[in-house]
Amino acid sequence: MGHEKSWEKRVRDWEENTERLLEKKPERKERFETLSGIPVKRLYTKEDLPAAAAEELPGEYPYTRGIHPTMYRGKLWTMRQYAGFGSASETNRRFRYLLEQGQTGLSVAFDLPTQIGYDSDDPMSVGEVGKVGVAIDSLEDMEKLFDGIPLDKVSTSMTINAPASVLLAMYVAVGEKQGVKSEQLRGTIQNDILKEYIARGTYIFPPKPSMRLITDIFAWCAKHVPKWNTISISGYHIREAGSTAVQEVAFTLADGIAYVQAAIDAGLDVDQFAPRLSFFFNAHNHFFEEIAKFRAARRLWARIMKERFGASNERSLQLRFHTQTGGSTLTAQQPDNNIVRVTLQALAAVLGGTQSLHTNSRDEALALPTEESARIALRTQQIIAFESGVADTVDPLGGSWYIESLTDEIEREAMKYIEQIDAMGGAVSAVEQGFMQREIHRVALETQRKIESGEEIVVGVNQFRLDHEPQPELMRVDPEIARQQIEALQALRNKRDGAAVQETLSRLKRAAEGTDNLMPYILDAVRAYATVGEICHTLRSVFGEYKPV
């Protein structure tokens, strides 16, 4: 005591003392690691801080610390709860309820027939109408969905991929009927087909025509709907299918590279469409890894856009993203525990600098959320935003030795995957070869084994169980809705101008066989009240359907 030891000497002494302590008191595990398998050291010190990290500022390239200089001090993230079920009128009521409760953006969930381009009366739709989202067959349903909701005042996110162009056209057409110009519309369509082949399964067409539809949307929106986010490149579903955080970042950005390349190949200028690209990530369980993941994704994308694609518009370099908490982490057992999981995940998203957030409801491992559980989920965000103080300074974990070192590590590991995918000819080709699908499945199996062996603890499932699970009230979709939906659809078919519908569909078919931008043709068909199924079948007749490997 008394004399000052050097830092190096103090660290050496600390390590020696700790080693001695370990002989008497071993640690809980021999090896600690993140969910991506990145080793977690016992202690992080200033030696772990990457040199560049100390020099980074928010709002500056490569945006590790956030895309805005003031972040949530200027504007909180958008609280955007995903909702939709049953009929358009019923979902309209839930939307109005959520807006009254202080939600600041809408997010539409469509049922599976709509997502895969079938009408409600198609034999493929049996049992699925209005189940996981709202059933939309035609512009008439879309008018009911946004009845009394001024499209110049809200921003709307639509989770739609294979028929994204059709639903976007319907949104534009509803705007026209409300007297809102397409230039004023704000929102996002998911429009990410590659992750459908990789992880979620709601594809229709093969990759090549799908990529054409996507670049047609980019080009058309740049002219007509300039405030619209034309794609939300999604890691969410990749993670839900079982990937690690590193794979989530790598595969999502690899998909992003494929879209940018396709648009450039179609003759678009990178700085014209890139500012409207947005991303969608999962917030999973490992708190620090998730925060580092968001920071790493931002930095990687900025570098890819600048170095690989030569983008120069600042907005082209900034990765903006929506986050949803991890659905697959929720347990059917003791569902109230899910509120806690969601809180931690939402906090990670906020500390990671998300632009918008959906917090899952506690009962989602059992059914669609009830109104009460949807409200608690929204309140969770509001408590984080208004009570916790975490939104009051920018990138509060920036400079944390652990977070910065983990951010670097995730960036490095994700880049290795991206290089591997490049070597396979890019994401489209890697998807066609089943590469991402296999990698994700491998990790999903490992995770299942770790849970079954107890190596990974899931509270309430493989530890801390209850003998008797109380059964919560669940939300149910009335099967009557499917019948009413089919009746309304058939009534529409009788009252619309059938010849006009056929005419627009024939023009669409010819355009699909050629190279014109398909958006104007789809918009004409939508205005004539052609259905989602009719439009998609027309495109199927030209493009064919995707068959997985």
Added chain:
Amino acid sequence: MNRPIRVLIAKPGLDGHDRGALIIAQSLRDEGMEVIYTGLRQSPAQIVATAVQEDVDVIGLSCLSGAHNELFPEVVRLLEEQGAGDILVVGGGVIPQEDIPFLKEKGILAVFTPGTSTREVAEFIRKAVAERKA
């Protein structure tokens, strides 16, 4: 002759979430069973046709979209119609507890909800197939 148990893992309807189905398929293979996976978007009629053609002992249906009450009983009904009522049918996915009595009444032998271990499923199938043969 003791042939391995043959299982068809099937995704009826339009639901594309196949993480659970793929994990179960692989785990049952690891348990020594012969497993066929249908892939996505199969109609009950297609599933029954495959099951009969492949001469399976068990069909495992996976559905997370809430369409189970319509789709699962239809598979059982079609099996009986085809004289293949001896094929056992089990189900899994996001299925509320309160739907399970209905599904069992319609001939679904067991319903495995989230959190079930793959070993539990394998043991159930082994026992059920042995009982059916006895």
